[in-house]
Amino acid sequence: MRKVLEKIFPASWVPYLLHLRPRAWFIVIAHMSVGFIIANGYDQIFMHWKQWLLAAITWGIFGNGGTLAINSAYDKDEGDIGYLENPPPVPTHLARFSLILLGIGAILSIPLGLTYFLAYLLCAILSILYSVPPMRLKARAGFDVVINCIGYGGLTLFAGWAAAGRSIEAPIINLFFAFFFLFLGFYPLTQIYQIEEDVRRGDHTLAIALGKKRALQLALLSVSLAFFFIGYEVFAHYLNIRSLTLLIAIGAWGLLLIPWYRKHAIWKMLQEQKGFYQALTAWAITDVAVIISMTQLA
Numbered sequence: 001m002r003k004v005l006e007k008i009f010p011a012s013w014v015p016y017l018l019h020l021r022p023r024a025w026f027i028v029i030a031h032m033s034v035g036f037i038i039a040n041g042y043d044q045i046f047m048h049w050k051q052w053l054l055a056a057i058t059w060g061i062f063g064n065g066g067t068l069a070i071n072s073a074y075d076k077d078e079g080d081i082g083y084l085e086n087p088p089p090v091p092t093h094l095a096r097f098s099l100i101l102l103g104i105g106a107i108l109s110i111p112l113g114l115t116y117f118l119a120y121l122l123c124a125i126l127s128i129l130y131s132v133p134p135m136r137l138k139a140r141a142g143f144d145v146v147i148n149c150i151g152y153g154g155l156t157l158f159a160g161w162a163a164a165g166r167s168i169e170a171p172i173i174n175l176f177f178a179f180f181f182l183f184l185g186f187y188p189l190t191q192i193y194q195i196e197e198d199v200r201r202g203d204h205t206l207a208i209a210l211g212k213k214r215a216l217q218l219a220l221l222s223v224s225l226a227f228f229f230i231g232y233e234v235f236a237h238y239l240n241i242r243s244l245t246l247l248i249a250i251g252a253w254g255l256l257l258i259p260w261y262r263k264h265a266i267w268k269m270l271q272e273q274k275g276f277y278q279a280l281t282a283w284a285i286t287d288v289a290v291i292i293s294m295t296q297l298a
Helices: 002-008 014-018 022-040 045-075 094-112 114-131 143-163 172-192 195-201 206-237 241-262 269-294
Strands: none
Touching: 002 014, 014 094, 022 045, 022 143, 022 172, 022 269, 045 094, 045 114, 045 143, 094 114, 114 143, 143 172, 172 195, 172 206, 172 269, 195 206, 206 241, 206 269, 241 269
């Protein structure tokens, strides 16, 4: 990605664009699309591609990109960070640039309806509270994970649902809580390999507060709760042969978390970082399994 950007844009632009962490856009857009597909069904999604595209741009690029950039602006990381290895030095106006992006995204989201707009606005406000002093809730264990579970876990899925013009009703309520807990399990995995750098900076993240062993215990418990909410909704309204795909998703998380928990005392930073990216794969498998289980084929 870095080499591609360097070929296309002026050198002074590249650090700004890299701190938007484009690799994360596709992950967030994919997760948002789960809500959109479930809301529309397979037979309707192509009829509403314009709404999907606008939601993908506003939520995945302006919203998510602005959120990650404002986080970089105040973290000033020197080591690898999520979705960006060897980050460039933070450019002078990155914080201002990220706020402008968040604002543009809010304006562009208005045509998608009040519910979507309010969800976007809530995420933008949470991202500022998360990263910007004096609040900087990411440095306060507990607050950091709750904000991420609401934003990346629950509201991103809900954004796709809202972009389709749907009201707050089943199955999105249970799915909101399911992916809240799934991200509660995922989030400590984003912090474990950064513990040393976070300690040097003085941040008191959830992974630091709990320690590696208890952070992984939380991940196992939270992922289990996530599949309880998914399973409850599927069993109540969608039970069929396609529901078996959820077992694949459960297996993906088990194959990652159980060995990691058993070997947490001997795993090094590079193994933990690899585990984080494997968790992204397990998350993607879960998204696909939910779509297959809860969307009618015709």
